[in-house]
Amino acid sequence: MHIDILTVLPELLESPLSHSIMKRAQEKKLLNVQVHQLRQWAVNEYGQVDDYQYGGGAGMVMMCEPLANAIEALSKNRTYDEIIYMTPDGEKLSQKTANQFSLKNNLLIICGHYKGIDERIRDHFITKEISIGDYVLSGGELPAAILVDSIGRLIPGVLNDETSALFDSFQDGLLSPPVYTRPADFRGWKVPDILLSGDPKKIEEWRHEQSISKTQNKRPDMMEE
Numbered sequence: 001m002h003i004d005i006l007t008v009l010p011e012l013l014e015s016p017l018s019h020s021i022m023k024r025a026q027e028k029k030l031l032n033v034q035v036h037q038l039r040q041w042a043v044n045e046y047g048q049v050d051d052y053q054y055g056g057g058a059g060m061v062m063m064c065e066p067l068a069n070a071i072e073a074l075s076k077n078r079t080y081d082e083i084i085y086m087t088p089d090g091e092k093l094s095q096k097t098a099n100q101f102s103l104k105n106n107l108l109i110i111c112g113h114y115k116g117i118d119e120r121i122r123d124h125f126i127t128k129e130i131s132i133g134d135y136v137l138s139g140g141e142l143p144a145a146i147l148v149d150s151i152g153r154l155i156p157g158v159l160n161d162e163t164s165a166l167f168d169s170f171q172d173g174l175l176s177p178p179v180y181t182r183p184a185d186f187r188g189w190k191v192p193d194i195l196l197s198g199d200p201k202k203i204e205e206w207r208h209e210q211s212i213s214k215t216q217n218k219r220p221d222m223m224e225e
């Protein structure tokens with residue numbers, strides 16, 4: 001999968017995408033992420049990409065011209081399955097959406113800043129608007145990193161144990177069961193006996209029951225769905 005990201009702050013994306021599973025996905029050539037500085041398409045030599053908003057009011061708006069030129073230039077190299085704009089007023093990111101994106105070949109992600117991007121870019125180029133939650137961040141870079149991470153780990157072959165993403169919370173509409181590691185007794189706090197029983201069927205049943213009760217307790221809204 002190829003993902004292009006357009007941003008005025010490429011530095012913010014460096015670290016999240018160059019460690020751990022995202023690093024491995026790129027080393028294995030299963031994922032190729034390229035971060036592009038939007039100022040390459042600035043309207044003048046000062047690197048301007050934003051301007052005051054029509055109608056007045058505080059805050060700058062990212063201009064049409066640099067964004068349109070950048071999207072068109074990048075689109076010459078590949079056909080994007082989706083052009084995604086990270087914005088708090090977008091559709092809330094879910095495991096379902098991450099699963100759907102992980103089946104695509106080419107994605108372009110646009111990180112907004114300031115007051116956001118000119119609405120005409122949303123109208124004419126953007127195919128998906130994604131929010132990572134009902135709160136406002138300073139820009140779309142951290143949300144973009146979260147989106148890429150949520151997608152990248154689902155690409156077949158990225159995780160060592162291919163099945164492990166299948167058992168993630170939300171993957172089957174339930175939260176994950178609790179997990180334990182050594183020692184079996186820490187300060188008298190014991191690991192449930194069943195996990196030490198060596199009986200895979202019973203363990204699987206126990207984990208499923210735990211998932212259900214955990215979801216009922218912590219996320220009753222998910223049970224209703």
Ligand code: ADE
Binds near residue numbers: 088112132133140
């Ligand atoms: N940009 C600023 N806040 C955001 C959010 N919550 N989700 C996605 N992009 C954003």
